[in-house]
Amino acid sequence: MTLHQRPSLQEVPAYKQGKPAAAGASKLSSNESPHTPLPSVLASIQEGLATIHRYPSIAAPELTGALSQQFDIPAEHITLGAGSVEVAAQLIHALAAEGDEVMYAWRSFEAYPSLVRIAGATPVEVPLNAEHCHDLPAMLAAITEKTRLIFICNPNNPTGTVVQAEALDEFINAVPRNVLVVVDEAYVHFDRSERADGVALFRKYPHVAVLHTFSKAYGLAGLRVGYAISPLEVAANLRKVAVPFGVSDLAQRAAVASLAAIEELSVRIEEVVTQRERMYEGLAAAGYPVVKSQANFVWVDAGEATELLEAKLSAGGVVVRAFPSEGLRISSGTAEDVDRVLAALTVKEATA
Incomplete structure (x- = not known):
């Protein structure tokens, strides 16, 4: 007799890490x-090695406080995860139940379809346009009564294209207020275009969340720390579905030191x-x-x-x-x- 397996996982491919060199x-x-890593970041990590026998703070007050000050947003809106991909998973689990729909452009971040299927929700993929950009009119047309989240990867991975400010503002304004638009800004630090500003859109609209990571520009890919800025009711539920102690003390220390070394x-x-x-x-x-x-x-x-x-x-x-x-x-x-x-x-x- 074989162990019972979850049938839906047959449709979920294992994430493929970039090839080693x-x-x-x-x-x-x-x-x-x-x-x-910067010397100041390494020093902060080394200082924390003496206390790795203790659990990290789930609330991470130093890091959320630093981010709160940077963005001038109350810390209650900020939640953490092991990289922005884990926070994206939290958002899906918090908002989408079985049969609900989660929309994203395709091709985009390759973890999106797996995260949606693992949560038991239904992925809705909207092809990029001829310029390798998000097709916002097509995405609006694909919204149904079952749509719960829409991911906008901006800049988009893997094409590197961006949704411009006016276009994304108009799109979000047209999305029903009971659908959360998630602006995934993992690569925002490298953008030199007239891009949309996810945090400004969060301030303007009640149905916007923003994802950021310390893995890319800050160079902390091996420590795994990312965060969401989201409406209070969403943030409260993200804390419920988050893996306890998912962001280590060393990661929190490194992130705080990185913010100070911008x-x-x-x-x-x-x-x-x-x-x-x-x-x-x-x-x-x-x-x-x-x-x-x-x-x-x-x-x-x-x-x-x-x-x-x-x-x-x-x-x-x-x-x-x-x-x-x-x-x-x-x-x-x-x-x-x-x-x-x-x-x-x-x-x-x-x-x-």
């Missing part, structure tokens, strides 16, 4: 920061943006269908040629995130990493 190769498959981090963020633009220009000059990005990566709409391009980059010592027959995402790394990408493209041209 061999020694000497560039790992550009996971949208990580190429920079090691000027140093800003220099690093600008370096990532500079290398992203350099990589984009090199790909475009080589004739590849690369999409203009506002995140810390670029998307190459390679279609059926995806596997060939991935192989060329791999041969040149570059590991990327490939989506078979669709395209590939290349994270922005150091100048050396981008040199390696551009050198691999030169090899491709010479052997074409």
